[in-house]
C-alpha cells in the first residue's frame with residue numbers, strides 16, 4: 001500500500017521519500033484515523049482518502065515552492081485544521097520553521113499532539129485567527145510562504161495570508177475547480193495587499209477526479225498598515 005503512495009509522490013513531484021518519511025506518514029494516518037473516530041477532525045476518514053486527498057494533495061504545494069531557488073525556511077499554514085498542508089510539507093522539509101494557525105481548539109491540540117508524536121522540531125501551533133496574527137509584529141511580514149487549503153474564498157484568503165509574507169516571499173492557495181474564477185475575482189484584493197499573481201498551477205493527482213489548482217501570488221510590496229482588518233471583517237466584506 002505504502003509503496004503505491006511513494007510511487008504516486010515520485011510521479012507527481014519527482015521526489016523519493018525516505019523510509020523515515022514514509023514511516024512519519026504511516027504514524028500520521030494512524031493518529032488521524034484514531035482521533036477522527038472521537039473528535040470529528042476531518043470529513044475524510046479512510047486510508048486511501050487520507051493519502052490522496054490529504055497527504056498527496058498537501059505535498060502538491062511543492063510544485064509552487066520549488067519555483068523559488070531556496071527551500072522554504074519559514075512557512076505559515078492558516079486554517080490548518082488537522083495539519084494540512086503544513087505537516088506533510090514539514091515532513092518533506094524537516095529544516096523548515098513551521099507555524100500552524102487554527103482557531104478551533106480541538107484541531108490546534110491535535111496538531112500539537114502530531115508535532116510531538118512525529119518528533120518535529122521548530123513547529124509552533126497557535127490557536128488564533130489569521131486576522132490577529134497579521135497585525136502581530138512577531139508574525140507580520142515574517143514568512144517566506146503563507147499557505148492555506150479550503151479556508152475561504154480567494155479575496156478573503158489573500159487578506160489572511162499576504163500580510164504575513166515578507167516582500168519577496170509568496171502565498172499559495174490550494175483550490176478546486178473554482179480556482180481560475182476565484183483568481184479573477186481576487187485581482188483587486190491581491191493588488192491592494194501588495195501581491196501580484198505569479199501563476200495558476202493545475203494539479204492532477206492520480207485517483208482524484210476533481211481539478212485542483214495552486215494559486216501562487218508573489219509579495220511585491222508591503223501590505224498597508226490597516227490590513228488585515230479586524231476579526232470577521234474580511235469575510236463579511238471582502239476587499
Ligand SMILES: C[S@@+](CC[C@H](N)C(=O)[O-])C[C@H]1O[C@@H](n2cnc3c(N)ncnc32)[C@H](O)[C@@H]1O
Nearest residue numbers: 079080081084102103104128129130149150151
Ligand atoms: C475546511 S477546514 C480546512 C482545514 C485544512 N486546511 C484542510 O485542508 O484539511 C478550514 C479551517 O480553517 C479554520 N479557519 C477558518 N477561518 C480562520 C481564520 N480566520 N483564522 C484561523 N483559522 C481559520 C477553521 O477553523 C477550519 O478548521
